[in-house]
Amino acid sequence: MKVFLVEDEIVVREGIKNNIAWEKEGYQFVGEASDGELAYPLIRSMKPDILITDIKMPFMDGLELSQMVKKELPDTKIIILSGYNEFDYAKQAIHIGVTDYLLKPISSAKLIEAINKVREIIKKEAQEKELLIQYKQDMNGKTVIEKKNFFFEIIKNKLTLLQVLEKGKKLGIDLAVGAYSILLLKIYSKNNPYEYSGYLIAAIAEIDDLLQNSVDVIKFELENEIKAIIIKAENEKKLEILIKTYCNRILALLQDKSDIEYFGGIGSIVTRISELQDSYHIANRAFSARYFTKTNQIINGSMLEKVNTYHNDMIDMQAIDSEKMNKSHLDKFLKNGSKEEINHFIEEYLLSAGNVNIKSILFRQYIIMDIYFCITAFMESIGYSKDKIVAELGSFYNLEDFIASVDASKKYMIRLLYKAFTLRDAIARQKYGEILKIAREYIQENYDKEDISLNTVASIVNISPTYFSAIFSQETGQTFIEFLTETRMNKAKELLMCSNLKTTEIGYEIGYKDSHYFSYIFKKTQQCTPKEFRFRGKE
Template identity: 35%
Template sequence: MKKVMIVDDEIGIRENIRNCVNWEKEGFHYCGDAPDGELALPLIDEWAPDILITDIKMPFMNGLELTSIVRTQKPDIKIIIMSGHDEFSYAQEAIRLGVTDYCLKPISAAELIQILHKVSQKIDEEQQRMTSRTITKEKLLADLCGGLICTTDAIESAKRLSLSLSARFYTIAILDVQLREASQDSESRMNKILHILEEARDPHVELLPYIRSRTELVLLLKCSSDDSISIYLEQLRSQVRLELEHEFKCNIILGIGSTQERLQGIHISYLEADEDKYITRLTHQNKASLREINLDEKMNLFLDRNRFLEFLKIGSPSERDHFVREFAAPLQSIDWKSSLYGFYLLNDLTLESFRMTSQLFRMGAHSDENITCLQQTIQQITCWEECVQYLCSLLNQLWQRRAESSGKYSDVIDQVKAYVSRQFNNDQVSLKTISAHVRISPSHLSKIFSQETGQTITEYLTQIRIGKAKELLKTTNNKTFEIAYKVGYNDSHYFSNIFKKTTGFTPREYRAQGSEELQVRPLNKQKEPIYE
């Protein structure tokens, strides 16, 4: 039942309203009345009515003054204003103060009951909306990770929970705790793990955790510095994970997603972390299977996994066959029909290739299915030639992912190149100014530019500056220090040093040669520092 209170300076009106309504039958509880606003205030605190009916003109404290105080201190109370004055100014003020309804004296019992039911329905509707919008911290984090809540709703829900979601960077980490011994107290164990993770964190990194299952813990890391998150994650991968495994006699499979700059990016980081966890679990299983293999079989075998991963990053289809045959040559001695070691080596190489590729290019929702299919293919290999075919197929599949992902940041790369072409002569150009221009964080911009172009922003800026300097050396009589200034270098000695390390000649030697043919004496690239 909704509780109703009356405030009116005329005792006859208070008694008439109290006696003319069958409160219980109508679904209300009449909690009492007061003769003016000042006396009503302590009673409102004591009785906590849902609906307050108040006259406007009263001594000591009138209805509008009372309404103003109640609306400020107890905004959930619905207020019905009564007045014997049919004046629009009263109605205007009442509406401004946010009253729920406004009526004129005298009012019949039927009219009052109708208004009370109307206000009661409004209370029910608001409570239903609030109930449907009620969300726990765990539900909010799960919805963010699952991509089930928009940014506006997430911020509003976090505000109701007194939880700050605002940050420059977000990253998801998933811990799968696999016990070596059976245990029932999973909640207590997870809370202890959380305590250790909290103690180990960088002060600049905030952890927002939720327990996804009896064995899985999801961490939302938020921070104002990308570097701080990276440092904490590195600790999590190494000493913190080892400490947890020793303390709780368990194995921890860790999955880590990419760092994102928007709330909606949390879902992407979560998918990547889940995929990384899946690949890590398969890697552990693959290493466990190694114990079943006769050590004598593999004593003389060596497979340079890093060499394969490097070729995966920068190799081309035209070089593929020659590279694979040379790379796989040590596997010719394996008896593929009777030995498991070949499966172990190829499976391990496949998992690491997927891991690296997923870090460079998102692998999509079905990468686990791809890995499963590839593992089935490895199990069917019966000779070295089939091994070579498999490795070629693996490269093709991952290169296809690379091709599909290329161009994703083409607009950003074009903006960077256009900006550098206009501002190369400005000595204040830096990674920070370029990232501000394209509205992407310096660390993320540096990563995607290198990924898409094969060179750092520093190398590209140096390439543009030195290219323009070569043009000026051939087409003008400007002195070296003048050319240095025109291409963005304040220090002519530093310019000369960069020019020689890039072209193989000093500016004076380059001008004296007068021939493009002498530009081909390359030396090692010198990275020009980008100052933040």
Template identity: 35%
Template sequence: MYRVFLVEDEQLIRIGIKELIQWEEYGFKFVGEAADGELAWPLIQKEKPDIVITDIRMPFMDGLSLSRLIKKELPDTLIIILSGYDDFNYAKKAIEIGVSQYLLKPLSKDQLVEVLLDLKKKKDKLQQSEQYRNQFSKEVQEYLSSSRRSLFDLLVSGKTPIPQILERAEIIGINLTAMTYNLVLLMLEEDLLHSNYTASSATIQDQIEQIFAGEPNIIPFGAGIELTAFLIQSDDDSIEQTTQRCAQALEQLCHSAEQAPQWTVVTGNPVPRLSSIPECYRLARKKLYRTLTYPTSSPQTHTQTKSVLDFNLNDLDASKMDQQIIRKFLTNGVLEDAEAFTEDYFNSIGSTGLNSTLFRHYVLLNIQFTVNAFWDGLSLEGHTPGGLPQLQQKLETAISSLPNMQQYVVELFQETIRYRDSVVTDRYREMMAKVLDYIEENYSDPEIGLNKVARVANVSATHFSTIFSQQTGKTFVEYLTETRMKNARELLRCTGKSSSEIARAVGYNDPHYFSFLFKKVNGLSPRDYRNGKGEK
């Protein structure tokens, strides 16, 4: 119902308008009244009516002055001016202000109702257009987000021809032409196994698009659930400056976030062509995990090597063997980074100490205990690491030499990451089963949306959007629309309900929008579908 507010200094006229019209019968709700513009204005600000009916000549503040205030603060509010004077100047000023109707007194109830219903139609059309725009905007945003993730995967895989990548980028409105490229990576360290994304993480991700909206040379890509990549495009002279500007903006954003999660920002090395992006990405990820592993030192800094004869346990830096370092990698790392991480981990300890069989035994036990604890932490019934028995058979030979030990640890980390991913995938399956059941039971709710369903999944909307697309191959809006259309088709064929009733039954308050969407999805209007047109 549209809300109506009345401003009239003559009490009898005010009472007559208020009481003679059956407001709700015509789709309106009478929400307030006042005797002049000065009294009316604070009430109008509070009630925010859809339509204001006001006399033009009133003490303290007249109707034109009030109309100016309304149009400035509440531009969508429609205004009906009532005037006892057929004065062209008044009418001209009302038009300039943006008043919808200028009516002369006296007027009958039927005249006023006719004008109100005419304005109601205009409001309905505006609301319908706004609904179309909002729905279309949601679809576009989800489509772009999903398409950008796919494009980035192609870009860093190194397996897709550059012309094909450029064609895909052009379709979603991204220009990848530049003299020089670089990458900036942002890792928000979240424990995907035991905690949900924090509100702060979601806020950071939501603000990223806003921050770089005016930066055509900095393109954000969702590179994973916990990782965001930024493609930097520039010329040779300014690539470093643009890269640093991006990194500094991200650091400032993360620093300013309330209860900020642990985060890491790293920059890659500039490359001269798109085909070199995969190598740039590989090195940036390696740098990322070095930074995650050794946050207090430069990635290039390693323990100084000593002579084997000088080896002394007291000279070792115990912080380099902190179990938390390994756990961080097992939580956030990817399979292809296991070898580089292991190499950096051993280099940080120093080859001198590792040349000792006794010390290798100690280091290996420390790693094994950490991995075992990580496995136990996953603790999903029915899951065991598939390659564990074969790995355990190699444990004795692993201690025999440094190369054997390093190869064993690489395989151990890889098997653990495979195990982690299988557990996470199954947990996502459980979450998705719950979500899909919820959609099936609640698709008829007009208020159902990405944010609402994300709350059911107990994760942030950004996180949920990524998982949903990965698990179903569709955006949330696409899936919801398909579910609604499937049920609409069934109702059209199996019941005698009208199109308007079916629209409401599948979650659309506006039957016009339902018909528009039905034809867009099915290629036929609801009426033609019910009549069997288009069937072979």
């Protein structure tokens, strides 16, 4: 621990420096000066842990020096030595944030005693910082949810520019640049999009490391394990280079991993935060193309062909993209798609029919019936009866209304898919219930294990940690770590009231091998220390 001394009386200064065995006491005496003006640049350079300064000195006194040091180095602790037992000096020192105020003359023994007390304060504060960092890391799941909500607030233009910047600052997100683009990316197991595997976790971890260690990107975890990445730069030209760079890096990390698949969609470049919704729209449209094209690529949405207006009602068989109209694409979308992607999927699906053909009433009728029966088959496959399906989707009694125009047909197809996804998600929630039941039981039985984590519990229910984290929060209203902490705290309170175990032993019993961290978490969640809780119960 480094100590710096400022004292204008040379006899006093030499006495303090030479009469204390600094190294033996565990300190490093790093410098000295005769006044504040000479001391300040040295202090800035050496960054001592403890500054000892006289109060009355020429050129710059101890109070002025202390004020400057506290502003520049707020963690440095200051001990003031003064020959003036005046309240005004002490009052000013307290206001500045001085740690101790000692009166001269003072013996070496008394001074080292005061310095040792300050050292204990420094150690305690350092420990508090470490515990806070660990706590924030443990509670990271909550931040992920807050960031996701913030992303959609931006995309839906729910916030003013000032609100975006202020909220972003609280979340550690800086959006004050000149150009932006959005990349949507999904990485999943090749055979089962919801399957948990070590290969998948390793691949996602590599991508997360790439994205988290850069100031140029902001990563958001969305539903269905989709990553939304805002790439930002000073201007459009630099952003174009960054987009290519990050796409190439992502492809390089994933290209040789045969057990996984991935797909990405890039939005347009925009120059305002309020225009990010446009970039997201284009990115989402490109991302939806994964149901119609090969996987393991990143598509630039700005390069996709736009859906044009339709000119006549002839059917042109040459214009039909039979590969994109393959029912397997629709079936894949029904299994893995999201409601947010429905509009873009229908646009791409109709585009594959050919601009000319979709003008035909007969052709639109064929497509609508094909989609309807495909949805019906899918609904039956996940457990719905035909009566329930017809009741939810409706019948064809008003088919002529749905095929009357291109716009009416699109709206009807979108409505069909939206209802299908609502039914599918209801079944999924029932499945989630079983997954969460298993997860809760595992936590209740294993909360005392130090190594229990989101990853270990996700592996028990055989889904990826990101997906498990999302459904756990969605269905319980708590993050995984909040539930685990609550379980541990309930057991801790029981042991505090019903046993003679020491606090250290109780922390160990419920999974905290670091007793300091256990006490920190307990106070953070229960608003009192374990000792206070135990005493309160015995009153």
